[in-house]
Amino acid sequence: MTQLKAIAASWLRSSVAGALAVYMSGNQDPKALAMGLVAGIVPVLARWANPNDLSFGRQK
Helix, strand or coil: CHHHHHHHHHHHHHHHHHHHHHHHCCCCCHHHHHHHHHHCHHHHHHHHHCCCCCCCCCCC
């Protein structure tokens, strides 16, 4: 459960940063902002796929 909370917190931080970047670029289209939120999953998936990541990477 602790690992799941860490993954969710990481995704939330990445998603907010993605949406904020879209907003600050001058694009206020709700669909574009939503895509910024969805794009926040990419770094989390990259960490999960890395077996050398000690936080929540895939275990060998």
